[in-house]
Amino acid sequence: MAVTIKDVARQANVAPSTVSRVIADSPRISEKTKKRVRRIMDELGYHPNMNARSLANQTTQALGVIMPSSANKSFQNPFFPEVIRGISSFSHIKDYSLYMSTGETEQEIFEGVVKMVQGKRVDGIVLLYSRVDDPVTKYLVEQEFPFVLIGKPHHISEDITYIDNDNYSAGREVTEYLISLGHRQIAFIGGSPDLMVTKERLAGYREALKLADLPLPDDYIFYMEFDREGGQQAVEQLMSMPEPPTAIVVTDDLMALGVLSTLAESGHMVPDEVSVASFNNVIFSELASPPLTSVDVRIFQLGYEAAKSLIERVEQPHFAPKSIIVPYKIVRRQTCKQIVKDQLCTS
Template sequence: MVVTIKDVAKKANVAPSTVSRVIADSSRISEKTKKRVRKIMDELGYHPNMNARSLANQTTQAIGLVMPSSAGKAFQNPFFPEVIRGISSFSHIKGYSLYMSTGETEQEIYEGVVKMVQGRRVDGIVLLYSRIDDPVIQYLIEQQFPFVLIGKPHQSTGEVTYIDNDNYLAGRELTEYFISLGHKRLAFIGGSPDLMVTKERLAGFKEALKLADLPMSDDYIVYMEFLREGGERAVEQLLSLEQPPSAIIVTDDLMALGVLSTLTEKGYAVPDRISVASFNNVIFSEISCPPLTSVDVRIFQLGYEAAKSLVEKIESPELPPKSILVPYKIVKRQSCKEYLEG
């Protein structure tokens, strides 16, 4: 037999409307009453009808996730499952489900967002990337639709709530670490140049070289997709130079895995001949060969804070935009070594 809201109300000796307010976590109900009613709900095995609640409240109790590319490509990179785990963790606490949108092209991604917004399929959106001149962000601002960005916005920073690391400073500090080891020929392998994470980390890389009065050559800067194959192609390009770099900074661990395997294949011992460091500190960084020096950007926390900020915007639309910087840490492992000329 299906347990109804009236059954819960009867056993708890409260009105059905009180049970409804407990389900909605209304501030009008005391914590003591909430605790008692929820205990009875558990005892009776009562589960709220979320569809009915959504219709009544004009909400979906769903959060939209927008990926930077197709799911097939994105989920090859451990960053995305981990950031979604963080989003899911907070969403579960607040009773929100997740609705994912992907596309093969920027146009398909944009159209997917329009469908989510116009079809009222979600109450808010988390963008899992930040791109230069992204029409999606402009559209969401124009529609006054709740959204949060993981990454730094290219423009309209005062109008957008975003969660990020200080990627400029992280890029600079990682480069300075290599310089402290005596490296003078440093290369940078980034993702797409229109992604803000690439732009910010590259800016930090360039600033560190400038401060150390070291030359910077465009030949030492390569852009590829955030995939293992991207790292493989990038390092092959660098090794074809007349004077290959002695150290390589890679903006993503999955790309770095391709870099390490290609260097080994070509007979370049890491770190004896070339040092390598990367970003994200995903699980295989510790078990790669050699273990990879990587910047821990606290991926789970990025997702958790993004979901928390979005739910706040959904529930309190009048809240002003804010930015949250999640701290990072350089985790030093065996892929970097002091460089001695000759």
């Protein structure tokens, strides 16, 4: 026979309504009582009826996760499984499930979000990207629907909860690191120019060059897809220039893999001829050949904090929007070297 809420209440010597409040994580119940009731639930093997709870509370106990493109494209990049792992980790603690939506085009992504909101399929939404003049963000603000951005909002940031790194400072710092190694011809390979992460890191790169009184050549800046092919295409063009760069800032590790493989295939030694620094520090960064210098943006923490902030907004709507800046650090490996005179270099 299935264990009921009354069985738990009897064993814990509390009212069934108290057990219900523990299941709902009500602030009216002390932590001591919550721990005791939950322990008894575990001992008895009681599992709350989440559907009944959702109907009673007019909630779904689900969060929407919006990818920036199709699942096929997104999951090729290790950033997205890792950030979803962070989202899932906190959501599991709070008994929320995840409802993912993707689309081949921006219109399909937008339509998927509208279906989530109008169909009351989720209690809140995590956007895994931030884009200039994004219709999804605008729609969610207009609908006053709980959502959190991973990335810096383009506008109205005071009305939006977001989780991000200081990408401007990270872009500047990694460029300054290459400048400190003697590099003066430094290229930049970013994602789409309408993505805020690209804009912020590019702004930091430009500022570092400006402060070092170095030229800002437009032909050294490329906007490509966040995949290996994007990195390959960009570096092919860069290395065919009359004055190719001696160092490259790449805004994504998967793109950087394409850069490294293309440089190797074309006979350019890394880091002896070209230094490469990237972002995200995904699992294969240290396994690359050579191991890749990369900015660790703490991807898991970005996802964890996003889920935590969103559930907070769902359960306590009066809370004001906030921003959380997750710290980063440059992990220096073997793709960057000191330059010697006009050539490249020794350790």
